[in-house]
Amino acid sequence: MPKLIIDNLPVEVAPGTTVLEAARSVGITIPHFCYHPALALASACRLCAVKMLDGPVKGIQMSCSLPAQDGMVVSTTDPEALKMRALVIEWLMINHPHDCPVCDEGGECLLQDFTIAGGHSRRRYQGDKRTHRNQYLGEHIYHEMNRCIQCYRCVRFYQDYAGGTDFGVTGSAGRVYFGRFEDGPLESPFSGNLVDICPTGVFTDKTGRFRARYWDYQFAPSVCQHCSVGCNLAPQVFQREVIKIVGRRNDQVNSWFICDRARFDKKGINDPSRPRAPRVDGEATDYEAALDALAARIYDFVEVHGPESLAFVGSSRLSLEGCLMLGELVANFDAASLSFYGDPAEAKGSQLATELLSGENVAAPADLASADCIVLLSVDLMNEGPMLAPFIRKAWLGGTKVYRIADPALLSGQQLPFDCIEAATLAEVPLEQASRAIVVCHATRTPREELSDVAATGARLAMLQPGPNGFGAALVAREHGARPFDELLAARKVRGIVAFESDLPVANLKGITVLGCADWQATELSQKAGVFLPTTTWMESTGTSINFEGRAQRFERAFRPGYPLKGLDAKYYAQSRYGEPAPGQPKTPPPQPPRIPRGEIPGGQEIEAWKAMARLLEKLGGELIVEPLTGSWQPLRDIDPEAGGERIFSLFKSSEPDTL
């Protein structure tokens, strides 16, 4: 363990740690552009210069590529080092345009910060700046090459980390250019990370340009709810509109990055047709009245048909709090049914995962990077868990063999950023020879027998779930004896349902009354419901969701729901001053907030689904629950949203997971 001294602070770090990382570990930030913890070293920018006062090497050194060694005495504040860094900044700024006021990166720009920090405020260079032609990189990312400082972060991410082949670096010396062979959308499903990773404004998020500055945004630590990987991210919200979404570090789950779906799919949340008002039989009303009506209708329904004909339907979109509250609602009626899935395969598979997985046999996404044998078993990776792919790629680059047992029904056509060896069955894969093998599969599609085969070899499982909180829903389903809705239908007992954020297909509901529906999307089910209750999206909610590996993660409310203050982005609505509405766009803009003083946010009646359930339960004669995480769930209340989440297996020590 090398011991060194940095700015008079003694530091001890693991062998192989660089001086820059050693300094970071004690809270000293050495300015840097090309260094990124998730990427290979480039030593391209020369900004991280420090002065080595004593030890095996002396003088000015680049701290990002210098391994810490015993006896080093490092100064980050030595005048010589300061001078060097100031000069580096000055030369990097030679070609950089002075366009910060019209640059979307302004305010969240590393180059801006370090230029100020380096004291470079007066331009000495009077020559011409080199300029470039920008490329069209698709509808998500705007390219502005003149701002480039040649740190190579983008190409190291795009080609090395994410395995993309259509973006890279051309030319040499002063002609270096980062782009594509020709104009066209970036092909990698991880391309959006260029926005986060560029230290300046070469790549900016086209979907949220020129809307707000960094200091305008409301932020909160959030967790993506598109698939069951549960990547950490942070929405950037301005006046109740999600402008941008950026990745948030979680070393175990998503490293620093998120996929393009997580980053650019804001449509549902910003959707102007999002239902904002509670409705009873199609008439807008207030929340209290809607809850009263729903409670009365449930009461009447149970009086007439008996509680056995009533079902409460949730989904894996619900937060853990929502799932637990749904369980409480069902428990309020003696014989009512609970259901989280329509399809029995999804319900059973999801539940099987919670029964089989334990802290020992489950693999986190980051574990894939160090696996020595990986099997993709009937899984559509780029749709069902895209952020696993970069970790698998890392292992593959290190020589790990990746086997794929393809399911012909699943060929998504998307290329994987690594090569696979095709295998017909699991028996063909030499799992026994590996000591750190991981099988990536999907809960819905993996039969129990196959899983026993895997377990016999000692391989770990990355078992993706059918929904973002599938694991949480399955745990609650187990606790409350939930059944797949299709089975309830077949039994012909259910005659009325109350749905919470459910995606049940309406076609199956012939002869069944939808008493109530709570959702933040305008689903078909919500159109059919007698009483509709608007709920908040995850970005407007505080809650917990459990990803496929049983990791409970807390997300926090980034903003209070309601109509955006200035109406929505012009592209979402039609009636612009500039001409005809775009095809497929609604004819009228969403209602503008009225310009009268009032206490509540216009269109802001939505509440979290679990709170709607709690209030409904109270109206149905139950006890008012203010904290759904009770009993064995109680420790989850204290999860720090920024600490990486916690595996839930320790909560259920009493009920040991099934052995295979």
Place this chain on the structure above:
Amino acid sequence: MIPEQLKKTLEARVAHAFSAREAAVDVMKDLQFHYGWLTDEAVGEAAEILGLSRLQVEELATFYEMIYRRPVGNKMIHICDSISCWNAGYEKILDHLKARLGVEVGGTTADGQFTLVPCCCMGRCGDGPLISIGSTIYDNLTPELVDQALELERLSGSAAPEHQGQA
């Protein structure tokens, strides 16, 4: 389109390489010999033969100064503008070349015979200033020697000399 025979030769070259990228420069040079310069079509063909994307071929093609991504004359004149040749007074030679050929740096003579481009170093810093015309290096140059060299190269014809280094 390249002839089937050339394609087969190049594929064999790639098959013998430790990795496709190792053979990339050879493939690009042969395609350049075929087309006269590395056309967009040639980049596509190189990508296919090498199993790389077009961008990845472009990355390599634009890095090397003897792979030409624009049309060039029959013979390339590279003039070293690096520090040793600068010390030895390469600018005088450059001015002379520009005047004799009637082109600026990067230009091709009206008869399509020569293209003049700078290069960074030819590894013979003691013999500067120097230029290369086609595959021949002319060193310790004076304006008179440049004239002789040009005359010599004009006489020796236009046998696609960009194909430097090939037997």
